[in-house]
Amino acid sequence: MEERNYGFSYQVYASSKELNADDAALLEKARAVTVEAYAPYSNFHVSAVALMENGAIVTGTNQENASYPVGICAERSLLASVAALHPGIRISSIAISYNSKDVVSDHPVSPCGMCRQALLEYENRLEHPIRLILAGMTGEVFIIPKADQLLPFAFTKEELKK
Ligand code: THU
Numbered sequence: 001m002e003e004r005n006y007g008f009s010y011q012v013y014a015s016s017k018e019l020n021a022d023d024a025a026l027l028e029k030a031r032a033v034t035v036e037a038y039a040p041y042s043n044f045h046v047s048a049v050a051l052m053e054n055g056a057i058v059t060g061t062n063q064e065n066a067s068y069p070v071g072i073c074a075e076r077s078l079l080a081s082v083a084a085l086h087p088g089i090r091i092s093s094i095a096i097s098y099n100s101k102d103v104v105s106d107h108p109v110s111p112c113g114m115c116r117q118a119l120l121e122y123e124n125r126l127e128h129p130i131r132l133i134l135a136g137m138t139g140e141v142f143i144i145p146k147a148d149q150l151l152p153f154a155f156t157k158e159e160l161k162k
Pocket residue numbers: 039042044045046061062063064071072073074075110111112115
């Protein structure tokens with residue numbers, strides 16, 4: 001028997017004031033567009049904003065539905081828009097934030113499992129890491145250098161190769 005370990009490094013900033021100007025601007029945009037979420041069922045308004053390698057900014061928010069499973073998370077709604085608006089262009093960074101009248105938005109939340117899988121697919125598709133900037137409306141900011149770090153033992157297209 002052999003025991004193996006998984007770990008990864010990420011950066012923790014005490015607040016958005018410590019970020020470089022580009023990251024701070026992307027996070028501010030993410031905080032601002034939480035108002036565009038449609039989340040009447042959870043009241044949990046999530047935003048994901050991408051800085052593309054060509055300088056473009058693309059926004060996504062969660063869009064819920066009375067038939068609950070039909071709703072889509074901010075991250076996957078963002079990736080669909082990115083693929084439609086900027087096909088073949090790499091994503092440099094994505095800032096993810098949230099706001100809610102029911103809970104305090106003072107710490108980072110990280111993408112759900114399904115969104116981690118979708119982010120990983122986009123990294124592999126364009127062979128380029130996606131940096132994640134995670135933060136609430138206030139408080140600490142986490143920077144994850146590569147989205148696939150959030151999904152160890154991921155299932156990828158490599159398994160489907162004949
Ligand atoms: N949500 C996201 O948009 N992204 C995540 O990574 C976690 C959850 C949304 C889905 C749902 O509309 C609401 O947050 C509560 O789960």
